[in-house]
Amino acid sequence: MTDDLVVMLTALNQEYKAVRERLTGTEVLKHSRGTRFEVGTIRGTSCRVALGLTGKGTQPAAVLAERAIQHFSPVALVFVGLAGALWDTPLGDVVVATHVYAYHGATSEDDGLKARPRVWETAHGVSQVAQHVARTGHWARDVPPGTEVHFGAIAAGEVVHNSRSSAERRWIREHFNDALAVEMEAAGVAQAGHLNGAPIAIVRGISDPADGSKTTEADRKWQPTAAANAAAFAVRLAVELIKEQELIAMDDNTTSDDRGTVRNVTTGPVGIQAHTVTGSTVHQNITRRGDGPTDFGTELAALRADVTREHSSGRLDDATYQAARSELDIADEALGATTREGKQKFVLALKRLGGLLGDLAGPAAKIAALIVAAKGLS
Incomplete structure (x- = not known):
């Protein structure tokens, strides 16, 4: 869907x-x-x-x-x-x-x-x-x-x-x-x-x-x-x-069954996999390039280039390519807003973009890192 x-x-x-x-x-x-x-x-x-x-x-x-x-x-x-x-x-x-x-x-x-x-x-x-x-x-x-x-x-x-x-x-x-x-x-x-x-x-x-x-x-x-x-x-x-x-979709991404087992679903890289983890605390981080703040405009431009490259190579069909471009446009537009609603719009566009490009490891990892960085903004 x-x-x-x-x-x-x-x-x-x-x-x-x-x-x-x-x-x-x-x-x-x-x-x-x-x-x-x-x-x-x-x-x-x-x-x-x-x-x-x-x-x-x-x-x-x-x-x-x-x-x-x-x-x-x-x-x-x-x-x-x-x-x-x-x-x-x-x-x-x-x-x-x-x-x-x-x-x-x-x-x-x-x-x-x-x-x-x-x-x-x-x-x-x-x-x-x-x-x-x-x-x-x-x-x-x-x-x-x-x-x-x-x-x-x-x-x-x-x-x-x-x-x-x-x-x-x-x-x-x-x-x-x-x-x-x-x-x-x-x-x-x-x-x-x-x-x-x-x-x-x-x-x-x-x-x-x-x-x-x-x-x-x-x-x-x-x-x-x-x-x-x-x-x-x-x-x-x-x-x-x-x-x-x-x-x-948000409810489905983190759900629990009757026994209290939590199931996490991600479109980015997986840092740990196990059949069951109980009585433990697990920390998972996505490493970003450099120690400074993320330049979201530059990262979006790089993602746009990645999407174009994947489409040119045939790994991305026309419909998905157009949908990905639309999400990048929405993210670009939201980037200029300073309100909380603008941030939410930016993150949602990235999430939808991640769903579209989930089969492409490189772009998917970049999107996951951008989502983490965007959520960390005040």
């Missing part, structure tokens, strides 16, 4: 742009089959997003969701975009799926069409984080006042709905009457997540009432607003999901 990256996918360019506006330092990453992703950092954070465009429909969304999961191994995949309202969900509000219905499953019999739906629930942890984001309200700082988040079912199929009385609308009301919104991609994305064991979140902005009153003029107003509102919530959700993963 890439502990600091969330994949975000959209069906439409308007939705894509709404997410991209919240990213900085984006770089294009091309999949071997031609799919293009833009990998950037959420403004004001060290959290990364891989952004991709699927086009309309459940099938392309499913294929590209699986492709993204396999390529990036993200903390989570968030599908962001527009949806039509059901049950008068207000325009501009955000709907986050608690579960997704694939409403087109059915069997046709002499006495009518009988529903055979499939449903995927949002992972409990993702749902809990999303509820927290909605409660705190920080996500809503740049959206219109009064914009709300609703949690409930989303119905997904291959039909664009714009009627209150059509057979398709009656079908949804009869068989899926708890759905708050209707759209065309979530079922494919949810199944891709299920098959790959990846947490999925569906975040939709309500752009129209899907009741026959949809107009071009109304779309010009509400589609950009709904896309921006959904993007604002999705980006904040991504930040919180990455923070959650970092906390889990």
Whole structure:
């Protein structure tokens, strides 16, 4: 798993742009089959997003969701975009799926069409984080006042709905009457997540009432607003999901079992190995070159050169190389901050860099030494 990256996918360019506006330092990453992703950092954070465009429909969304999961191994995949309202969900509000219905499953019999739906629930942890984001309200700082988040079912199929009385609308009301919104991609994305064991979140902005009153003029107003509102919530959700993963990783790095045995995990050189150490105190130090204070700027420049060299030699693949460069950029930026938060950001970037380069002994040792030195700063 890439502990600091969330994949975000959209069906439409308007939705894509709404997410991209919240990213900085984006770089294009091309999949071997031609799919293009833009990998950037959420403004004001060290959290990364891989952004991709699927086009309309459940099938392309499913294929590209699986492709993204396999390529990036993200903390989570968030599908962001527009949806039509059901049950008068207000325009501009955000709907986050608690579960997704694939409403087109059915069997046709002499006495009518009988529903055979499939449903995927949002992972409990993702749902809990999303509820927290909605409660705190920080996500809503740049959206219109009064914009709300609703949690409930989303119905997904291959039909664009714009009627209150059509057979398709009656079908949804009869068989899926708890759905708050209707759209065309979530079922494919949810199944891709299920098959790959990846947490999925569906975040939709309500752009129209899907009741026959949809107009071009109304779309010009509400589609950009709904896309921006959904993007604002999705980006904040991504930040919180990455923070959650970092906390889990920190807990996993030092854990104890029921017998009190402590297990330490490191990506740097190991000074001592033993099956069990009891009743003893072990001191482990990493030696730095020279006795003076560490020049972090010089060390980061040396690491950047190492990363470039390892990539040129073929020992570092393109995706890892780009991810390592991004972490070095974050560390460089954090180095200029004098606050405690800046120091923490610097150390976290180094830790993530160490995870990326753990198989390369030389760079890994340098990173471990830098982390020790950085932690020793007042």
